[in-house]
Amino acid sequence: MSRTIAPAKGKLGILMPGMGAVATTFMAGIEAVKKGLGEPVGSLTQLGTIRLGKRTDNRTPYIRDFVPLATPKQLVFGGWDIFEDNAYEAAAHARVLQPELLSKVKPALSKIKPMKAVFDKNYVKRIDGPNVKTHKTLAAKAEALMEDMKTFQKTNGADRLVMIWCGSTESFHKAAPVHQTLAAFEKGLAKNDADIAPSQIYAYAALKMGVPFANGAPNLTHDIPALLDLARDREVPVCGKDFKTGQTFMKTLLAPGLKARMLGCKGWYSTNILGNRDGEVLDDPGSFKTKEETKLSVLDQILQPNLYPQLYKDLYHTVRINYYPPRGDEKEGWDNIDIFGWLGYPMQIKIDFLCRDSILAAPLVLDLVLFLDLAQRAGMKGIQEWLSFYFKAPMTAPGLYPEHDVFIQLMKLKNTLRHMKGEDLITHLGLEYYD
Ligand SMILES: NC(=O)c1ccc[n+]([C@@H]2O[C@H](COP(=O)([O-])OP(=O)(O)OC[C@H]3O[C@@H](n4cnc5c(N)ncnc54)[C@H](O)[C@@H]3O)[C@@H](O)[C@H]2O)c1
Numbered sequence: 293m294s295r296t297i298a299p300a301k302g303k304l305g306i307l308m309p310g311m312g313a314v315a316t317t318f319m320a321g322i323e324a325v326k327k328g329l330g331e332p333v334g335s336l337t338q339l340g341t342i343r344l345g346k347r348t349d350n351r352t353p354y355i356r357d358f359v360p361l362a363t364p365k366q367l368v369f370g371g372w373d374i375f376e377d378n379a380y381e382a383a384a385h386a387r388v389l390q391p392e393l394l395s396k397v398k399p400a401l402s403k404i405k406p407m408k409a410v411f412d413k414n415y416v417k418r419i420d421g422p423n424v425k426t427h428k429t430l431a432a433k434a435e436a437l438m439e440d441m442k443t444f445q446k447t448n449g450a451d452r453l454v455m456i457w458c459g460s461t462e463s464f465h466k467a468a469p470v471h472q473t474l475a476a477f478e479k480g481l482a483k484n485d486a487d488i489a490p491s492q493i494y495a496y497a498a499l500k501m502g503v504p505f506a507n508g509a510p511n512l513t514h515d516i517p518a519l520l521d522l523a524r525d526r527e528v529p530v531c532g533k534d535f536k537t538g539q540t541f542m543k544t545l546l547a548p549g550l551k552a553r554m555l556g557c558k559g560w561y562s563t564n565i566l567g568n569r570d571g572e573v574l575d576d577p578g579s580f581k582t583k584e585e586t587k588l589s590v591l592d593q594i595l596q597p598n599l600y601p602q603l604y605k606d607l608y609h610t611v612r613i614n615y616y617p618p619r620g621d622e623k624e625g626w627d628n629i630d631i632f633g634w635l636g637y638p639m640q641i642k643i644d645f646l647c648r649d650s651i652l653a654a655p656l657v658l659d660l661v662l663f664l665d666l667a668q669r670a671g672m673k674g675i676q677e678w679l680s681f682y683f684k685a686p687m688t689a690p691g692l693y694p695e696h697d698v699f700i701q702l703m704k705l706k707n708t709l710r711h712m713k714g715e716d717l718i719t720h721l722g723l724e725y726y727d
Pocket residue numbers: 309310311312313314315372373374375386409410411412416419421457458459460461462490491508509510534535536537538568569570573649650652653
C-alpha cells in the first residue's frame with residue numbers, strides 16, 4: 293500500500309539560521325543551477341536513480357521522477373545571522389565559490405538579507421555580531437522568530453517552509469531538566485533559562501509553526517524530549533545531526549569494508565587543518581567538544597568491538613581539528629589507520645583528503661530540505677531515521693543505536709522511498725534469478 297503524498301505545488305521556502313559558508317554555497321549553487329550554470333553534483337535527489345522490481349525489469353527511474361519532490365526552481369531562501377551581510381556579501385566573504393560565478397547570481401543573492409538572529413555568546417564564544425534580537429525574554433525571541441517566518445512566507449509567496457540549522461557549532465551541553473518536557477521548556481523560555489541554547493529556540497519556533505526542522509551541526513538542538521514531543525504532536529518530520537561530509541564520510545566508507553573482511557584495527561588517527569569561520573569557532577574547546585563527540589562515536593558503532601573483541605577491542609581513536617587560516621574552506625584531512633590481517637600482521641592505510649567543506653555540504657542541504665518536505669507531505673512525523681545517510685550522528689528513537697554504515701543508510705533511504713510508493717522493498721536476496 294502506498295502512502296498518500298500531497299503534490300509539491302507552489303514555492304518551498306528554505307529558512308536557514310546561520311548564513312555562512314554552507315548556507316550561501318547552497319543558495320548560490322541553486323541559483324546557478326536554475327540558470328544552467330552548473331550541475332548539482334553530490335545530490336542524490338537530483339542525480340540519483342532508484343531500482344524498482346527485479347534486476348530484469350529494467351525500471352530505474354530518477355528519484356526525482358519517482359517521488360514528488362520540489363524542484364530547484366521552486367525554492368526560495370531566507371535566513372538569520374548575527375552579521376548584516378546579505379547572501380551575496382556573505383558568499384563573497386566565505387570565498388568558496390569563484391567571484392565570476394558569484395557575480396552571475398548576484399541579483400538573486402543580494403536580495404536575501406539576514407533577519408536578526410537569536411544569539412547568545414555563551415554558546416558560541418569566538419564570534420559576535422550586531423544583527424541580533426534584543427527582546428527581554430527567550431519566549432519573546434521565539435515569538436519574534438515565528439513572526440519572521442510568517443513575514444517571510446507572505447513576502448515570498450511560499451506554499452510551505454522547511455528550516456535547516458546551518459549556524460555555528462554551539463558549545464557542548466547535556467540535556468537538563470528544562471529539556472525534558474514541553475511545559476518545562478516553555479517555562480524556561482519565559483524565565484530565560486541558561487540551559488536553553490539559541491538553536492533550540494529556532495527549532496521550537498519551527499516546530500510550533502508546523503515546519504520541518506533539520507540540524508546540520510552537532511549541537512544538542514531538537515534532540516531533547518521536549519522538542520521531539522512537540523514534533524510528534526504537531527506531526528512534523530525532523531532529522532539531524534551534523535552533516536556527514538569530509539573525514540567522517542571517508543570513515544563510514546572505509547570502516548564497514550574493513551569489518552566486512554574481518555580485518556582488525558589498532559588505531560585510527562584523524563587530524564584536519566581548516567581555515568574558515570567554522571574552523572575558528574571550532575578552535576574554542578566548548579564547540580570542539582560538541583564536534584568531537586559526534587566524530588568519535590562513528591567508529592565504535594560501525595566496528596562493534598563488543599561483538600569483535602579480537603579485532604577492535606583496543607582501538608585507539610583520536611580526532612583533531614586545527615584552525616589554520618591560510619586554507620580557508622579548503623580543508624585537508626589526514627587519517628593514519630593501523631590495521632592488521634592474517635595472524636595479526638600489521639599494515640597501514642593513509643588518507644589525505646584535500647576537500648572543500650561547503651562544496652561537500654551544499655548538496656546535502658538540498659537533499660535534506662527536499663526529503664523533509666516530501667516526508668511532511670507524506671504525513672511522516674518525528675525523527676526520520678531514513679535520512680541518517682546525511683549525518684555524522686544520526687538521531688534515533690531512545691534505546692536504538694544509530695546506523696552509521698553509509699551503504700546500509702542508503703539502502704534504508706531507498707527502501708523508505710519504495711515503501712512510500714507501495715513498491716517491493718529490495719532485499720538483495722536474488723535467489724529467484726536461479727530457481
Ligand atoms: N561544511 C561542512 O562540511 C560541515 C559538515 C558538518 C557540519 N557543519 C556545520 O555546519 C555549520 C555551518 O558551517 P559553515 O562552514 O557554514 O560555518 P560558518 O561559520 O561559515 O557559518 C555559520 C554562520 O552561523 C552564524 N551564526 C552563529 N550563531 C548563530 C545564531 N544563533 N543565529 C544565526 N546565525 C548564527 C554565524 O555568524 C555564521 O555566519 C557549522 O556548525 C558546521 O560545524 C559543516
